[in-house]
Amino acid sequence: MGMNSNRVESLECRETVLRIPPEEMSAPPQQTEEIHKVCLPPSQTTLQKLKHKLSEVFFPDDPFYRFKNQTWFRKLLLGLQFLFPIFQWGPDYTLALFKSDIVSGLTIASLAIPQGISYAKLANLPPIIGLYSSFVPPLIYSVLGSSRHLAVGPVSIASLVMGSMITEAVSFNEQPTLFLKLAFTATFFAGVFQASLGLLRLGFVIDFLSKATLVGFMAGAAVIVSLQQLKGLLGIIHFTNKMQFIPVMSSVFHHKDEWSWQTIVLGSIFLLFLLGTRHISIKKPKLFWISAAAPLTSVILSTILVFLLRDKVPGISVIGHLPKGINPPSLNMLYFTGPQLALAIKTGIITGILSLTEGIAVGRTFAGLKNYQVDGNKEMMAIGFMNMAGSCSSCYVTTGSFSRSAVNYNAGAQTAVSNVVMSATVLITLLFLMPLFHYTPNFILAAIIITAVIGLIDYQAACRLWKVDKLDFVACVCSFFGVLFISVPLGLAIAVGVSIFKILLHVTRPNTMVLGNISGTQIFQNIDRYREASRVPSFLILAIESPIYFANSTYLQERILRWIREDEERIKATNDSPLKCVILDMTAVTSIDTSGIEAVCEIRKILMQKSLQFVLANPVANVMEKLYKSKALEQFEFNGLYLSVGEAVMDISSLWKRQP
Amino acid sequence: MGMNSNRVESLECRETVLRIPPEEMSAPPQQTEEIHKVCLPPSQTTLQKLKHKLSEVFFPDDPFYRFKNQTWFRKLLLGLQFLFPIFQWGPDYTLALFKSDIVSGLTIASLAIPQGISYAKLANLPPIIGLYSSFVPPLIYSVLGSSRHLAVGPVSIASLVMGSMITEAVSFNEQPTLFLKLAFTATFFAGVFQASLGLLRLGFVIDFLSKATLVGFMAGAAVIVSLQQLKGLLGIIHFTNKMQFIPVMSSVFHHKDEWSWQTIVLGSIFLLFLLGTRHISIKKPKLFWISAAAPLTSVILSTILVFLLRDKVPGISVIGHLPKGINPPSLNMLYFTGPQLALAIKTGIITGILSLTEGIAVGRTFAGLKNYQVDGNKEMMAIGFMNMAGSCSSCYVTTGSFSRSAVNYNAGAQTAVSNVVMSATVLITLLFLMPLFHYTPNFILAAIIITAVIGLIDYQAACRLWKVDKLDFVACVCSFFGVLFISVPLGLAIAVGVSIFKILLHVTRPNTMVLGNISGTQIFQNIDRYREASRVPSFLILAIESPIYFANSTYLQERILRWIREDEERIKATNDSPLKCVILDMTAVTSIDTSGIEAVCEIRKILMQKSLQFVLANPVANVMEKLYKSKALEQFEFNGLYLSVGEAVMDISSLWKRQP
Secondary structure: OOOOOOOOOOOOOOOOOOOOOHHHHHOOOOOOOOOOOOOOOOOOOHHHHHHHHHHHHHOOOOHHHHHOOOOHHHHHHHHHHHHOOHHHHHHHOOHHHHHHHHHHHHHHHHHHHHHHHHHHHHOOOOHHHHHHOOOHHHHHHHHHOOOOOOOEEOOHHHHHHHHHHHHOOOOOOOOHHHHHHHHHHHHHHHHHHHHHHHHOOOHHHHHHOOHHHHHHHHHHHHHHHHHHOHHHHHOOOOOOOOOOHHHHHHHHHHOHHHOOHHHHHHHHHHHHHHHHHHHHHHHOHHHHHHHHHHHHHHHHHHHHHHHHOOOOOOOOOEOOOOOOOOOOOOHHHOOOOOOOHHHHHHHHHHHHHHHHHHHHHHHHHHHHHHOOOOOHHHHHHHHHHHHHHHHOOOOOOOEEOHHHHHHHHHOOOOOOHHHHHHHHHHHHHHHHHHHHHHHOEHHHHHHHHHHHHHOOOOHHHHHHHHHHOHHHHHHHHHHHHHHHHHOHHHHHHHHHHHHHHHHHHHHHOOOEEEEEEEOOOOOEEEOOOOOOEEOOOOEEEEEEOOOEOOOOHHHHHHHHHHHHHHHHHHHHHHOOOOOOEEEEEOOOOOOEOHHHHHHHHHHHHHHHHOOOEEEEEOOOHHHHHHHHHOOHHHHHOOOOEEOOHHHHHHHHHHHHHHOO | OOOOOOOOOOOOOOOOOOOOOHHHHHOOOOOOOOOOOOOOOOOOOHHHHHHHHHHHHHOOOOHHHHHOOOOHHHHHHHHHHHHOOHHHHHHHOOHHHHHHHHHHHHHHHHHHHHHHHHHHHHOOOOHHHHHHOOOHHHHHHHHHOOOOOOOEEOOHHHHHHHHHHHHOOOOOOOOHHHHHHHHHHHHHHHHHHHHHHHHOOOHHHHHHOOHHHHHHHHHHHHHHHHHHOHHHHHOOOOOOOOOOHHHHHHHHHHOHHHOOHHHHHHHHHHHHHHHHHHHHHHHOHHHHHHHHHHHHHHHHHHHHHHHHOOOOOOOOOEOOOOOOOOOOOOHHHOOOOOOOHHHHHHHHHHHHHHHHHHHHHHHHHHHHHHOOOOOHHHHHHHHHHHHHHHHOOOOOOOEEOHHHHHHHHHOOOOOOHHHHHHHHHHHHHHHHHHHHHOOOEHHHHHHHHHHHHHOOOOHHHHHHHHHHOHHHHHHHHHHHHHHHHHOHHHHHHHHHHHHHHHHHHHHHOOOEEEEEEEOOOOOEEEOOOOOOEEOOOOEEEEEEOOOEOOOOHHHHHHHHHHHHHHHHHHHHHHOOOOOOEEEEEOOOOOOEOHHHHHHHHHHHHHHHHOOOEEEEEOOOHHHHHHHHHOOHHHHHOOOOEEOOHHHHHHHHHHHHHHOO
């Protein structure tokens, strides 16, 4: 130990590696009075660092670890299984599994058919498109997808957003072909966007839609969607195309003359029935099949009712004629030139990101419940390719639906085969049963949509946000009102902005605190929080809880000087021993930039003028490296860097004893 | 000690407060085998927390601390001094100080007059506006400003930006009055914006222009400004209004026929002279007066030369007639309605923020050199009011100029009186000497501008950025090329975006590492960095170097599971003792949000299924609070939370010994 005991050894410290069994650990440590050197991290070239950084950004889960040390044949097989998960579970597929899958497949089909028709209406598309979209995409997903419980098909949020965004530019009633073209093109771009996010391993982009944002967004969207359904439930014919709260409500009350009491009565009865079954299934999860069967039952009942009453009650609007047959190809309807291309791309990206978020979240949830892994980036590619294929076969944006996947899970689905069974059921419907839907009333579709989206309003989650994190709650409220009163994309943008602002605020005004020693230990803790932590006389030990960046370097400089000023005032008032040394605990300073380094040097300079010693404790690897490279370290070379606050206090005070 | 030794005590830990002198600290700690409780922070209401947060955001330097415990008269006096720093230094002003101030004031006046004329030309404004702007604002600053060395007047960057932004919409040649109106209005809004930033204590907004961004931005602006001066140096008459590299260069070469060799020869001689004097002053800082006197000398020499040659060499363009007299009022020229208002506001905000950045940086630099404090928010108010007053007296945006302040400092300025002296000199020039500038050639203005801005190209700073921080360098390069090829505001926006992206990247992909024990101590460190740190058998100790947020919760979850997988593989390969416990060192996890809490609970669930114990070490105050509020803590209540990694290892392994 001595003046240069803690000099920076270039790159490697030469202690030998020792293994100590835990028994020795628990014994009182043999305090050696040895002061340890602060090491630089192992030196790496810029290229190595870049490689490491890139691999952390793009391959954090190290997806190729399975391929290590394998024969080439095994590698090929693993590669096939990696690309097509069906090869993974296919060989082990049994009749018992198939039985479960048939039951769950039929169950979700009974939900998917009425929901498909309803969601297509929500997107202002012909109802048949909803059925087409429940046929092709599930087949493709069952080959490519790695989730075993995802039930694929159209979903409410993406339908709503696509419908509202395209309708702002083109009306389906006036230009049905252009509208369809734009919908398929947007679907295509959604698929391309999703697949490329997966391919480029940029899956973390969807992480920026935080849980808080999504709670608010989904609730806002659910309110908008439910209000929109007043059109069908009240029997209004002339309704606004807009999606905001105010135009929708004014549209409802401006067309009071169009309200049809027959529709209202029947609609309310069925809505109450559906909400009732939903309530039962929530209370008793074992009775999930009640709410699963309710939509199809109501469709059948209401269709029969309206068919029987067709001459007596003329005011009820019905779906009308639907063409028989499977999906027509729609490759020729993709639209790559023209004035609306930008709109199609924008719609595609926004619906793409929203449907990805839902699909990935659903996949992860059920994977978590059954304890298997879903690779986000791979799922994105699966969903992306599914939508690209869908756009060529008259489908619009699809993903894993939360409600249907939950039913699928509860009905005992074991593999993606349940999606195949659902597809087959939809196929039979498309081929033979379409005429039966002629008299299906629009109010029942509205009731089905409301029942489906009402679950998206998660006020309990909002309460939890308020309790745990006020700023998360603000993000949630912003996205709720943004969606409700401004527009869906802007609402989302505001919410993402608030979330990012939250991160920046944390960085801009980080927490700083005074540490004290917990007596009898080498532990130093916040003196405001731990009453057993006490100040070490003549020392001021400060900790910063944040990286030091351009955004906070000025603040931290001022704040640290204020801590010192306040400590000097306290010392004056209490006649404590005078301040001689300021220790900055850098453990939580996980990064520093050039402005931060300047701030640290500046503080050192000011403290030197005040004849105060200034040392850094435990700088992390990359901070150490930057201090070294910027030559700032040279100022700290002697007695300026310690491995821990404890060692700093020990070494400095023993130096004072020797040089009084 | 026992099963519930580390249960969370609600709100306060009841140990008594102890003081230990440093002598005892340096002795081997008496290891008591006592395990300390992890405390919650002292409970605060939402309102208290909000108050604390707001005071940290807006009053980090606690500006009112001087007022504490003072009589009301003293408070009034301090308040006056706070608002008008002149009351602070005024009473102590002496003749000796005044002598220094006269010398420095005259020195900066000799720079300010030619630079004022030149910068006004740079902003496409009449040269006289530059002189007006060197008269009123310095007087106001000397009353309000707290920097003693700031030399106030027009500056190159703000002039360039204002000129280029207004010129894009309005040409001075076609609509001179509208152009002037817009310039004054923009100046007014710049002042309002600056003053409100100061009043609302939002000074930290300018921190988002990081040093790296500014290095690139200033270099880009300097290149653009220098290229623009080719107009004056080559004698070109028809020149582009655009500010990008490509149009400027094509304008230079498209008008080769307008090049005037007389202008080129004379211009080059004077440019070389000015650059030469600059070089001398850089090499020998004591000779600063050479470069300080050079501009005025060259103006005088070149004016005499052109006057003598006026009949023989007709091709040289000169300033021409300048009106005598002090600033005319321009309140009536402010423009609050009309189609260009938005442009004026935008220009005002951007020039406002740029000039603030320069002014504050200059003030802080010289305050640092002379060891006094400059309050950023107060300076903003001073600069803001100065510009608001300026806009009513025919001045355009002014601030503290870097080059002139350096000369002021070197010439021995002691107080803001040097600004008053400069003002007085400018006043005399305005009243009596204006006709002398009639024959001042434009090429000399161009040469002065080039010499002034060339110092903004700080390639050494860029090299340092590359060496220390690659991403800072990228931000720098982005702002350089953004300004050069796109536009000034967009270049700035891109650079700020890159800086923010850097913060987000750090949060999105934080560093995680395995810790090992340094034998004989309770210190745990990164095993990749410290060779003396060794793994503790049966434990995997992980540290996360970042808050856990929505943006990284998925990543961290995957990454931690990968660490565990890799550790299990390592154990299998080396036949080490099997993994039994995972400790997460939360010291650097300075914050957590709802998504982060979910991720932690999810990891715990997965590890429980693997029969691995999972504990958290040293959660910081607000993380602890959120874990507690979200009920996530209940899962960790028994044997799940420790004050330090050392205590966790000790307690858990002693438990294992007792329950084998």
